[in-house]
Amino acid sequence: MALLEIDDLRVGFPIGGRMVEVVRGVSFTVEAGEAVGLVGESGSGKSQTALAILRLLRPPGRIVGGSVRLNGQDLTQADEPAMRRLRGGTISIVFQDALSGLNPVFPIGVQLTDVVRAHRRVSARAARDVAVETLELVGIRNAAERLGQYPHQFSGGMRQRVLIAMAVACRPRLLIADEPTTALDVTVQAQIVTLLHDLRRRLGLGLLFITHNLDLMAQICDRAIVLYGGMVMEDGPVGTLFDAPKQPYTRALVECVPRLSDRAGDLQPILGASPVPGELGDGCPFGPRCAMRLDRCATQRPPLVMWEASVPGAPDGHRVACWNPVP
Amino acid sequence: MTAPLLQLVGVGKTYPMHQAMLQRLMGRRREHQALDDVSLSVPRGGVLGLVGESGSGKSTTARIILQMEQPTAGDVRFDGTVLTGLSDAALRPYRRRMQMVFQDAGSSLNPRKTVGHLLGESLALVGVQRTQRMDRSVVLLKQVGLDSGLLNRFPHQLSGGQRQRMAIARALAVGPELLVADEPVSSLDVSLQAQIMLLLTELRDRLGLTMVFISHDLALVHHICSSVAVMHAGRIVEHGVPDEVLRNPKHDYTRRLLDAVPRRREQVRVEV
Amino acid sequence: MTSRLAMVGAIARRPAGRAGGLIVCIVVLVAIAAPVLAPHDPLAVDLGAKLLPPSAAHWLGTDQDGRDILSRLIWGARPSLAVGLLAVVIGTLGGVTLGLTSAVIRGLWEQVAMRCMDGLASIPLLIWAIAIVGIVGVGPVQLGGWTLPNESKIVLLVGILYMPPLARVAYGAALLEARADYVKARRLQGAGLWPVMLGDVLPNSLSPVIVQATLLIAVGIVVEASLSFVGLGVEPPAPSWGNMLADARQFIYSGAWWTYVFPGLAISITVIGFNLLGDALRDTLDPRKSAGAGRLVV
Numbered sequence: 001m002a003l004l005e006i007d008d009l010r011v012g013f014p015i016g017g018r019m020v021e022v023v024r025g026v027s028f029t030v031e032a033g034e035a036v037g038l039v040g041e042s043g044s045g046k047s048q049t050a051l052a053i054l055r056l057l058r059p060p061g062r063i064v065g066g067s068v069r070l071n072g073q074d075l076t077q078a079d080e081p082a083m084r085r086l087r088g089g090t091i092s093i094v095f096q097d098a099l100s101g102l103n104p105v106f107p108i109g110v111q112l113t114d115v116v117r118a119h120r121r122v123s124a125r126a127a128r129d130v131a132v133e134t135l136e137l138v139g140i141r142n143a144a145e146r147l148g149q150y151p152h153q154f155s156g157g158m159r160q161r162v163l164i165a166m167a168v169a170c171r172p173r174l175l176i177a178d179e180p181t182t183a184l185d186v187t188v189q190a191q192i193v194t195l196l197h198d199l200r201r202r203l204g205l206g207l208l209f210i211t212h213n214l215d216l217m218a219q220i221c222d223r224a225i226v227l228y229g230g231m232v233m234e235d236g237p238v239g240t241l242f243d244a245p246k247q248p249y250t251r252a253l254v255e256c257v258p259r260l261s262d263r264a265g266d267l268q269p270i271l272g273a274s275p276v277p278g279e280l281g282d283g284c285p286f287g288p289r290c291a292m293r294l295d296r297c298a299t300q301r302p303p304l305v306m307w308e309a310s311v312p313g314a315p316d317g318h319r320v321a322c323w324n325p326v327p
Numbered sequence: 328m329t330a331p332l333l334q335l336v337g338v339g340k341t342y343p344m345h346q347a348m349l350q351r352l353m354g355r356r357r358e359h360q361a362l363d364d365v366s367l368s369v370p371r372g373g374v375l376g377l378v379g380e381s382g383s384g385k386s387t388t389a390r391i392i393l394q395m396e397q398p399t400a401g402d403v404r405f406d407g408t409v410l411t412g413l414s415d416a417a418l419r420p421y422r423r424r425m426q427m428v429f430q431d432a433g434s435s436l437n438p439r440k441t442v443g444h445l446l447g448e449s450l451a452l453v454g455v456q457r458t459q460r461m462d463r464s465v466v467l468l469k470q471v472g473l474d475s476g477l478l479n480r481f482p483h484q485l486s487g488g489q490r491q492r493m494a495i496a497r498a499l500a501v502g503p504e505l506l507v508a509d510e511p512v513s514s515l516d517v518s519l520q521a522q523i524m525l526l527l528t529e530l531r532d533r534l535g536l537t538m539v540f541i542s543h544d545l546a547l548v549h550h551i552c553s554s555v556a557v558m559h560a561g562r563i564v565e566h567g568v569p570d571e572v573l574r575n576p577k578h579d580y581t582r583r584l585l586d587a588v589p590r591r592r593e594q595v596r597v598e599v
Numbered sequence: 600m601t602s603r604l605a606m607v608g609a610i611a612r613r614p615a616g617r618a619g620g621l622i623v624c625i626v627v628l629v630a631i632a633a634p635v636l637a638p639h640d641p642l643a644v645d646l647g648a649k650l651l652p653p654s655a656a657h658w659l660g661t662d663q664d665g666r667d668i669l670s671r672l673i674w675g676a677r678p679s680l681a682v683g684l685l686a687v688v689i690g691t692l693g694g695v696t697l698g699l700t701s702a703v704i705r706g707l708w709e710q711v712a713m714r715c716m717d718g719l720a721s722i723p724l725l726i727w728a729i730a731i732v733g734i735v736g737v738g739p740v741q742l743g744g745w746t747l748p749n750e751s752k753i754v755l756l757v758g759i760l761y762m763p764p765l766a767r768v769a770y771g772a773a774l775l776e777a778r779a780d781y782v783k784a785r786r787l788q789g790a791g792l793w794p795v796m797l798g799d800v801l802p803n804s805l806s807p808v809i810v811q812a813t814l815l816i817a818v819g820i821v822v823e824a825s826l827s828f829v830g831l832g833v834e835p836p837a838p839s840w841g842n843m844l845a846d847a848r849q850f851i852y853s854g855a856w857w858t859y860v861f862p863g864l865a866i867s868i869t870v871i872g873f874n875l876l877g878d879a880l881r882d883t884l885d886p887r888k889s890a891g892a893g894r895l896v897v
Contacts, residue, residue: 041516185380190587215589269521
């Protein structure tokens with residue numbers, strides 16, 4: 001049984017009297033200890049999917065369909081106390097903006113021990129020890145001394161490490177990281193990626209890494225799910241997605257990223273603009289921008305089907321949603 | 328040999344830091360050196376890439392180039408004239424010759440004014456008659472790949488990519504020779520970045536623009552710039568042609584920066 | 600402009616907005632249409648009809664001089680609204696000018712202006728009004744060829760004391776907006792300081808000012824009522840909700856409830872109406888204008 005199983009998840013916001021769906025039937029799994037990337041741009045629904053898993057959607061947004069199973073238990077049906085036990089305990093989330101993720105008026109030690117004591121009945125002393133241990137685990141030196149420091153006394157990268165520490169303090173089974181490095185410098189970004197690698201290895205942590213940066217995702221994840229317009233376009237091993245993508249969007253996305261290895265000036269843009277939630281028709285969301293579109297792409301939404309059932313390192317195989325896949 | 332359009336000669340910038348009264352009375356000053364001996368030169372039609380991480384001083388450099396702040400050392404020269412130290416009035420005619428494209432297009436456009444109104448007021452600043460503003464606005468929009476139907480829209484009604492294009496159109500409205508783009512595509516989706524980069528290169532070629540392109544993204548710089556300067560802690564640590572700097576970095580920091588860039592998992596694409 | 604219409608729509612969608620808007624509209628219409636709406640002459644004394652309870656002839660009853668309470672109530676809306684609205688207009692004009700210029704020009708002007716505002720803010724509103732009117736005396740004001748009623752003193756006094764909160768709000772908002780990229784962009788293109796201040800900073804700083812002003816209208820209504828209650832406001836026999844309450848004070852224990860309940864309700868409902876409207880305005884204006892806050896992050 002997979003650690004996390006998402007089946008036909010739908011998330012919507014009531015706007016102007018009707019329900020606008022931003023996540024329109026997303027299904028995927030994350031196995032224990034696996035690192036899966038959730039890739040998408042604006043309008044793809046990736047952040048809302050992450051929030052939906054932890055039932056952290058901002059009202060009036062809500063889950064309007066589908067299920068989210070953690071070890072078999074459907075989280076969409078769980079009550080709030082049960083969810084509180086899970087958050088920080090079994091599943092944790094790290095967000096993009098480390099500065100607003102930490103309370104500026106409390107020392108980080110207090111924020112860390114709060115998390116520990118929320119999930120375990122331990123003494124203040126024991127909680128403090130866990131805090132120090134976790135800070136060292138995420139690479140913060142002089143952890144014991146730094147417990148008394150405030151968030152503003154840490155640099156951006158350090159703050160992100162503190163957030164990661166708070167997320168892993170209770171040794172969760174799954175860590176969801178929503179664009180954790182987007183606001184950080186490139187050199188710091190590389191350090192955080194190494195840290196996440198390290199933590200996965202040492203703690204057996206499952207990781208759902210949400211990002212729009214494909215190359216970065218490829219450094220950490222074994223498998224990736226490509227979202228566009230609120231649905232899964234392609235789902236498979238990272239290598240396959242880069243070398244032999246079947247969905248035209250995946251291919252275009254991989255090609256359009258400006259890279260050092262490209263010839264200077266050789267840019268391959270994807271023409272058109274990202275879809276706006278609520279303005280999507282019945283067909284494939286990428287249709288209007290797709291070089292390989294067929295007539296049926298405008299009216300019928302392609303189902304997510306298995307392309308190759310067994311691919312090494314990908315329990316879910318390689319799945320594609322397309323009427324006219326890349327040959 | 329023609330003089331470069333833009334030159335920074337030994338530019339330094341220090342900011343006073345908050346300090347206890349007693350210290351100040353004793354004559355000790357704490358200062359933060361944002362820029363230290365920065366010298367740059369951009370020929371007409373050239374594109375200089377300014378690369379650095381946060382705190383490197385690249386944004387400060389942009390502000391100093393555009394005369395939004397004055398350097399505490401050195402000077403800025405535009406088309407041969409020293410701009411540093413000029414009065415506001417003397418500076419006025421130079422302002423429209425260099426324009427900025429901001430990182431966040433949304434915040435650089437007044438949310439209460441329509442696209443047409445925004446372009447109109449820029450055109451008014453350069454003396455375009457009221458009767459001709461509409462036509463000129465349409466031309467500007469076409470130049471950046473936008474439809475004239477957008478004239479009545481407000482900035483928040485445009486998509487991210489459209490907003491950035493609009494911001495570029497507005498900058499072009501006053502007819503600048505130099506465009507300083509401060510992370511113009513960082514806040515855009517990946518699939519839009521290439522579009523806007525292509526637009527900038529087209530505009531450079533068609534309008535003969537000179538550009539200073541500021542970015543933390545080395546790959547972008549590699550695609551569009553004719554020369555690149557790497558900044559770290561307020562200094563320029565490396566400077567040269569992109570191919571040289573990016574393939575044969577001499578400075579340790581440049582090497583660290585290059586190493587940190589995530590690469591595609593398989594080999595580098597073969598150069599044709 | 601379509602954004603204004605969208606705003607009205609957004610307010611109408613909120614229950615607070617609907618309720619507040621409705622109340623305010625009714626009160627304003629009543630005040631404007633007073634001559635047409637009032638069934639009787641509010642000043643008509645009829646000692647034979649003293650203290651009559653509500654009936655078909657006098658819907659809300661009569662007061663101790665036989666005057667129709669409904670008509671006095673309708674006419675009483677005028678001074679209440681006048682003081683509320685006019686004082687806010689004075690306060691807004693003065694306050695926004697000071698706050699906006701302080702935030703944009705800064706320097707010595709900023710210090711002088713804002714410190715004056717601080718000083719003024721330390722004066723309690725009612726005490727100030729009572730003191731000044733007490734000193735100057737109650738009675739009509741001669742201004743050139745014009746004779747203004749006593750309430751005009753209140754309008755001026757309250758208007759002056761409204762400047763500090765409105766100046767502060769305008770100052771805070773303008774400080775933020777003046778730092779925005781779109782202001783920098785305009786200045787970079789060569790736009791002058793004053794056009795940018797009036798055309799760019801001002802319109803974007805108005806939202807919190809509008810909210811504050813609406814709430815101050817409510818305060819103004821209470822101030823007028825209070826002053827009229829103590830005899831320093833609208834001079835009898837002209838009706839004002841406040842002086843109607845003053846007249847009714849003697850009847851609180853003797854049973855003529857219609858003399859004080861209706862004026863009291865009028866004040867309360869009107870104040871609630873403006874407060875609700877102000878709340879709805881605040882909810883509509885704030886999230887929309889801050890960059891991206893109202894948009895979905897997917």
